Amino acid sequence: MATTTAIPPKAPKTNRLGLQVLDYRGGKTTLCAGCGHNAISERIIDAMYEMGVQPERIMKMSGIGCSSKSPAYFMSRSHSFNSVHGRMPSVATGALLANHTMQAIGVSGDGDTASIGMGQFAHLMRRNLPLIYIIEDNGVYGLTKGQFSATADVGSKLKTGVINDLPPIDTCIMAVELGATFVGRSFSGDKKQLLNMLKAAIAHKGTVMLDVISPCVTFNDHEGSTKSYKYMQEHEEAITEVGFVPHFEDIAVDYEAGSSYDVAMHDGSHLRLSKLREDYNPTDRISAVKALMEAHEKGEVLTGVFYVNTEKPSFTEMLNLTDEALATLPESRVRPPQSVLDDVMTRHR
Ligand SMILES: Cc1ncc(C[n+]2csc(CCOP(=O)(O)OP(=O)(O)O)c2C)c(N)n1
Ligand code: SF4
Ligand SMILES: [Mg+2]
Numbered sequence: 001m002a003t004t005t006a007i008p009p010k011a012p013k014t015n016r017l018g019l020q021v022l023d024y025r026g027g028k029t030t031l032c033a034g035c036g037h038n039a040i041s042e043r044i045i046d047a048m049y050e051m052g053v054q055p056e057r058i059m060k061m062s063g064i065g066c067s068s069k070s071p072a073y074f075m076s077r078s079h080s081f082n083s084v085h086g087r088m089p090s091v092a093t094g095a096l097l098a099n100h101t102m103q104a105i106g107v108s109g110d111g112d113t114a115s116i117g118m119g120q121f122a123h124l125m126r127r128n129l130p131l132i133y134i135i136e137d138n139g140v141y142g143l144t145k146g147q148f149s150a151t152a153d154v155g156s157k158l159k160t161g162v163i164n165d166l167p168p169i170d171t172c173i174m175a176v177e178l179g180a181t182f183v184g185r186s187f188s189g190d191k192k193q194l195l196n197m198l199k200a201a202i203a204h205k206g207t208v209m210l211d212v213i214s215p216c217v218t219f220n221d222h223e224g225s226t227k228s229y230k231y232m233q234e235h236e237e238a239i240t241e242v243g244f245v246p247h248f249e250d251i252a253v254d255y256e257a258g259s260s261y262d263v264a265m266h267d268g269s270h271l272r273l274s275k276l277r278e279d280y281n282p283t284d285r286i287s288a289v290k291a292l293m294e295a296h297e298k299g300e301v302l303t304g305v306f307y308v309n310t311e312k313p314s315f316t317e318m319l320n321l322t323d324e325a326l327a328t329l330p331e332s333r334v335r336p337p338q339s340v341l342d343d344v345m346t347r348h349r
Helices: 036-051 066-073 088-098 110-114 118-127 171-178 191-203 229-235 285-298 338-347
Strands: 058-062 079-082 103-109 131-137 182-187 208-213 236-238 240-245 260-264 270-275 301-308
Touching: 036 066, 036 131, 036 191, 036 208, 058 066, 058 088, 066 079, 066 103, 066 131, 088 103, 088 118, 088 131, 103 110, 110 118, 110 131, 110 171, 118 171, 131 191, 171 182, 171 208, 171 285, 171 301, 182 191, 191 208, 191 240, 191 301, 229 236, 229 301, 240 301, 270 301, 285 301
Parallel strands: 058 079, 058 103, 103 131, 131 208, 182 208, 236 301
Antiparallel strands: 182 301, 240 270, 260 270
C-alpha cells in the first residue's frame, strides 16, 4: 500500500535575531498610492530586517508633513515621536542625550528641513549627532497641497502651471560643509542603491544625511517637474555603485577585482563604492562639494554616497556621557547635591 508523506510547512525566513520581516512592519499607509515615501518606508523595513536591528532599540523621530507621517508605516515595535514642523532635530537631540544607547532614525520632508527647519538642520549637522536623517524630497509641500519647497529647481513647473524662479538649496552640499559624517542622495525608485545606503547608514556612528528624491504623485509628478519619476529616470547619474557588506557576513563572497573604494565602518562592516567616476574619493569633502556643484551645472541629479568620515567623534561621544542612559539613572546620580551647587555659586561669585 502506498504511503504518503506530508511535506512539512516551510519555516518563515528569519534574520540573525530570529525575527521575520513582519516584525519590522508598521501600520497600513494612509499616503497616496504610488507616493515615493511609501517606497522609502519599504526600504527602511528591509534594511533594518537585513541588518538584524532590534526594533525596540530604535527611536523614530519626525517633523510634520506627509513624509513625517511615514514612521507610522514602518517598525511598529519601535519608539516613535512625531514632533513639530521643522523641530525634529532638537527633539531628537534631547531624546538621544537622555538615552544614547538607542539608535535613532529621523524622517523629514524638504519643506520640514529646508525652510522652517533650516536653523535646526544646520546645528544638527554640525554636531554630528548619531542619527540617520532622511529627507523624503519631493520639491513640494505635499501635505498642504503642493506649494514649491526650497529644494525645487529653477524652472520647475507646478500642476497649476506656476513656475519656480528661485534657486534650490542643495541639502547634501550643506550637510557636507556643516559637518555631517555620512552624506548621500538616492531615489525612492532605486531599490538596490537605497537599500545599500540605508544598511551602511545603520552601521555608521554619527550624523547620516540622506536626501532621497521621492516623487509626490498627487502634486509633482507631471511634465515640467524635476522631482518626477520620469525626470529622475532620465537624469539620474550615479557617482558610484554602492555596495555594502555587514560585519556578520563573509566579506570574501562579495568582493571582486576592479576599481573600487572600500570604507571600513565603525562596527566592522564595509561600504564598498565601485568607481564609475575616475578618482572619486568619498573621504574627501572638497571632491564631494565639487561633484555636486558640477552636477548642478550639467542639470544632472547626482546620486550615491558623496562623503564618509568614520574618524570624527559623534556628539554623544564628545560629551563623555556615562555608559548607562541618563534616563535610567536614579535621581541621586543625576541631581548634584546642595554642597556642589553651593561650591559652584561660591567659586563663580
Ligand atoms: C509650525 C507649522 N508651520 C506650518 C505648518 C503647515 N504645514 C504642514 S505640513 C507642511 C509642509 C510639508 O512639506 P514637506 O516637509 O516637504 O513634507 P511632504 O508633505 O511634502 O512630505 C506645512 C507648511 C505646520 N503644520 N506647522
Ligand atoms: S500628497 Fe504627495 S507627498 Fe503627500 S501622500 Fe500624496 S503623493 Fe505623497
Ligand atoms: Mg515635500
